[in-house]
Amino acid sequence: MSIIIDNDTKLVVSGLTGREGSFHGLRNRDYGTNLVAGVTPGKGGQDVEGTPIFNTIAESVSETGANTSMIFVPAKFAAAAIDEAIDSGVDTVIAITEGIPVMDMLPTYWKAREKGVRLIGPNCPGVLSPGKANVGIIPAQFFEEGRIGVVSKSGTLTYQIGSELKHAGEGNSTIVGIGGDPIIGSDFIDILMLFESDPETDLIVMVGEIGGNAEERAAEFIESKISKPVVGYIAGFTAPPGKQMGHAGAIISGTSGTAKAKQEALEAKGVRVGESPTEAARIAVEMLRSM
Amino acid sequence: MDLLEYQGKELFARHGLPVPKGVYAATADAAVDASESLGYPVAVKAQVLIGGRGKAGGIKIAKDSAEAHEYAGEIIGMDIVGPHGEGPFRVDELWVEAGSEIEAEFYASVILDRSAKKMMVMLSRMGGMDVEAIAASDPDALVKEHVDPHHGLELTQAKDIVERAKIPAEVADQVASILVRLAEVAKAEDATLIEVNPLIVNSDGEVMLLDAKVTIDGNALFRHPELAEIADGADQDPQEKMAKERGLTYVSLDGNIGILGNGAGLCMSTLDVVAQAGGRPANFLDAGGGSKAEAIIDALEVITSNPEVTAILFNIFGGITRGDEVARGIIEATNKIGLELPLVVRLDGTHSEEGLALLAEAGLDNLHHESTMLGAAKKVVELAGN
Secondary structure, three states, rough: OOOOOOOOOOOEEHHHHHHHHHHHHHHHHHOOOOEEEEOOOOOOOEEEEOOOOOOHHHHHHHHHOOOOEEEEEHHHHHHHHHHHHHHHOOOOEOOOOOOHHHHHHHHHHHHHHHHHEEEHHHHHOOEEEOOEEEEEOOOOOHHOOOEEEEOOOOHHHHHHHHHHHHHHHOOOEEEOOOOOOOOOOHHHHHHHHHHOOOOOOOOOEEEEEEEEOOOHHHHHHHHHHOOOOOOEEEEEOOOOOOOOOOOOOOOEEEOOHHHHHHHHHHOOOOOEEEEHHHHHHHHHHHHHHHH | OEOHHHHHHHHHOOOOOOOOOOEOOHHHHHHHHHHHHOOOEEEEEEEEOOOOOOOOEEEEEOOHHHHHHHHHHHHHHOEEEOOOOOOOOEEEOEEEEEEEOOOEEEEEEEEOOOOEEEEEEEEOOOOOOOEEEEEHHHHEEEEEHHHHOOOOHHHHHHHHHHHHHOHHHHHHHHHHHHHHHHHHHHHHHHHEEEEEEEEEEEEEOOOOEEEOEEEEHHHHHHHHHHHHHHHOOOOHHHHHHHHHHOOOEEEEEEEEEEEOOOOHHHHHHHHHHHHHOOOOOOOEEEEEOOOOHHHHHHHHHHHHHHOOOOOOEEEEEOOOHHHHHHHHHHHHHHHOOOOOEEEEEEEOOOOHHHHHHHHHHHOOOOOOEEHHHHHHHHHHHHHHHH
């Protein structure tokens, strides 16, 4: 097992005929992910290096049995593409697109919840279950198979931690990039819950950053619902208030959403928080080996 | 993107919301002309993106042209620091507004509630003070209600909020319809925050929006060309302005170590480890995914245009970004701009070995390679001095 994606994943990519979509979709296929279809309105009947293109996601689901959708559609049209995926019959939608307006995402978020479809992202690097499947833009070569689950708002920071774990001889069950936008389909707690019930995950690394209070809510959740050890890392201690630090959601508003508050909330619930990605990886390895 | 008060009020006016008459002015003479056209008294208000302007002396009531001239002259050029240490913000612009007789002050806002994933309306009969202060002094006086993400705020729901907030009956209908309108404006204009504090009742019994704090979702500017224009002119900081023109994500800080990372999270983390090593970062610069040599050159030009910078750290973990492209950018930029500042490079990930080989071959005197993020942070702090 692993979470969200595995050997049973049948992937359909919206935007597979685009430059980014084809580059990453085909990389995912090369990794071993079962890429069954691409979707571009008006290009149904064509193919991208042997993968058939359909006009709609629903069509690809009925023709190929696709169960996971990846969205690589430009921001202006991405919420509509996610809506289409939610209605198509897939059970998981992974939205990579960065820059989707919040007002578009609010109804889309609720649509996914109401229909019981798992939405990861947007503005995320995707999901990787090493040795099984890769959906998104995570460079798989930096990760090994193993027992550590990683959930993160940031892509490159995850690569940093994954590579430190690999150097230390450890690997991952699944790496989940939940995204850096203010409104994302799955929060830390949704993913923590999945890792909790995954028999192949022994320990969880949670990588947060400034903005919002998802880390604080996760701290509460960890105390009451998570029995597996969790190691934290938070980025943005030096971020000034009122400035957006790259990610749309990474902003300290007044005095709320600071890295310090998040670290303290986690530590108050017994989560060890690394000062740097290197230290977080070191703590994770040390705790895993003492289990 | 935050709007200045007058930009927010112009937005409100476009949507038919009641705001006092006002005129923009950038000089003391223009402020006098504005005051004369409005009639006295007028409020002369500093236009900066921060709360607490009144306390800082940035809002004054003028009774005649001499006062208007004097106050405008005082306020233009002031540096205003926010209640949480934001800024300082230099005042370049004024909004001169017809004075209002205030019978009552309320508080109204529509904000994005990130944890509930819904917009939230807040209303209080205690206006004119900070919303945190209202919540602290009398939590029941602040009524909060979420907006349905599919259907918006209904008038019946707004009336219920108004009743629970104990807004006087004479103005209840006006306030309820303003709440509905504010929720519509938030959606139509992609505003993740609209705060009106105070929302006043004037001596004629009319409810007016006396202040405007509006945040527009930067990701939605493609459908608001008039707001996008405001965004383009909004940067006071020369490096932030230069970076935006080149499509780079850059935030100015007050230190002396220039920083470039790829990915927002890794870049924030780089600032943190530099600070832990005793250094002071000069900026946040996310070169983004898939950075090509040209982007690296652009980034180095922005970083080195800040005269405070004494050393530069590159922290790159390539996923989509390729190490050889980054190395090519560093070499080209160093030659192009004649870079002599010490440059510490940590290059890991995709094609990092090729990149390091290129750097070694180029033999740049000012370049120091470190293999770990922490090692690189220590090295750049050592080279930067104080």
